[in-house]
Amino acid sequence: MSRALNDAPHVSEAVRRKVKEAAAALDYHPNLAAQSLIARRSYLIGLTYERPSPSYVVELQNGALGRLENERYRLVVLPFNHVASRPEELGKLLLRAGLDGVLLAPPACDQPVLLDMIERQRLPYARITPHSDLDRGLVVAMDEVAAGHTVATHILSLGHRRVGIILGDPSHAASRGRLEGYRQAFDEAGVAIDDSLVGTGDFTYDVGYRVARELLDGPLRPTAILAQNDDMAVAAIAAARDFGLSVPQDLSVAGFDNSEVSRTAWPPLTTVHQPVREMAWDAANRLIAMLDADTDGDAPRRRDHLHELLVRASTAPPSSTG
Amino acid sequence: MSRALNDAPHVSEAVRRKVKEAAAALDYHPNLAAQSLIARRSYLIGLTYERPSPSYVVELQNGALGRLENERYRLVVLPFNHVASRPEELGKLLLRAGLDGVLLAPPACDQPVLLDMIERQRLPYARITPHSDLDRGLVVAMDEVAAGHTVATHILSLGHRRVGIILGDPSHAASRGRLEGYRQAFDEAGVAIDDSLVGTGDFTYDVGYRVARELLDGPLRPTAILAQNDDMAVAAIAAARDFGLSVPQDLSVAGFDNSEVSRTAWPPLTTVHQPVREMAWDAANRLIAMLDADTDGDAPRRRDHLHELLVRASTAPPSSTG
């Protein structure tokens, strides 16, 4: 009888114990489908993301799992590539997955079409570091502009003036936000951004490597490179090595994300710590709070997490010969 | 009516079309809990693994997801640390998760207690690269001994004789298997393994770094290091740098796994490609074949995948001064 196992009131201790013993003896496990059916809950939380670096995915996942650990909720992973070009497909996938709620990482969290779909079906969702429509749904954010500003200021204050920039995938709004932060820092320092030193990557090592080579091979070789994630920053270091440049003496390189590779690279990367794990935890936390409360009115809908500049060995003042 | 939507026979085209239109208009989605209840299936596949490198996790996950992509099955991730010391807890977790089947990565796949539990509850499972009880359950394997043999032979054939070894976590049977392969190769070459040059790591960068420093600081500095995964191999390169040794001139380093870091490290690592993604795909494939067939008799229970030695720039013959 369900009352005994679920510690409901109005049941004697003796009976409760006997039932629990019998259940244990028979290795009885309640049927989750039946429970779901009656509770109108699947106790499944979805996590959708798009092909970024392994360390990012794992951080994201671990953050969410950390919050779910002692809950009934389970995490279903639903990676999906090229959301920008086919948001409805992802929407269908999510709606068919029978989820109670979904965590949307970039760039899916910035697809209005997708948000429309899942709102229409009343599927609760939390957005991790979105960059548009910040008033929609639960939002867990990092101020990308401020983060970009911080790292660019670091480079400029070291004295660099010819600064190369490797942008991330243009479909990720993070790329634009960080660039905007760079711009502000450059403006404040009275330095102009040289468009010929701005290259577009896609957050992968390989493309980052190609773009870095182009920057270093150009007429105005930069003395520093701002890469929009760590993988591309590591690629820039590899490219520098090809040109016989040592980091940070001949070229400073700064990354973004504080991923594992930024620690294990040589030299260790100056980077910006994105508290991905904490943000994912927070997103899961707020999502399940909303699910369990069965109300979505009161809680603050947006929460900002702080970035942190980690100055390591890959940045230094430009050499006098530079 | 379910007949119309599920394309069952005995329903007129006209009715079928009308029902489907109405369903689409109302954004109707069948309730998965009710379907699960009657089908006695949750259409959930679990994946459990233990805190290894991000790239390994992502490969594993992507392999499994690749197979599940166009199936009804969804993937639930269930990482779990320190299985060796508490296998029953993982067993309970898995049994309570309401899964149709589970993919077990190391070291969970080598816990007899765990296998006993999930067998008793008739939870189908596939084991990815297990090392003991190879006749239990569905097995997707790589011959670790052969792989260890291959990489050790490579190092020996370059002429190295003083070879340091950094083992992985002892609770992973892979560590023992690879070491056994090293032994065979050393025996064949008539070279003895110097126990003072064997250190025990745990597959992490940090511990690998510490162990590598100890090896390089000892009385008999090795001319080559065999690390049992790439993260520790990269750590060994960093340690070598601390001692003013360049790789591969003064020290050869070989890793294991062909993880992303092995490509992006400098110099790029000689390593052994473990077809993790393919094995995970295969494990998922065989598992769902078993689930869908509702029989577990006929298919071969074990399948071996091939390793591949990738010789890159981190290994070279020992310098004459060595």
Added chain:
DNA sequence: CCTAATTATGTCAACGTTTACCGTTTTGTC
């Protein structure tokens, strides 16, 4: 044109829980 076969549609039990309800027993109070 009638019967039989075929095809289409409607009905209802079943899946395994939870919860509300109702009847019974125990406990407490005067």
Added chain:
DNA sequence: GACAAAACGGTAAACGTTGACATAATTAGG
């Protein structure tokens, strides 16, 4: 010891599908 109140245990409806079965409508064959 009688009564009210509280505690307990049993029963049955409900959750949203599927699939077996029954019934109704159509078609084919004699």
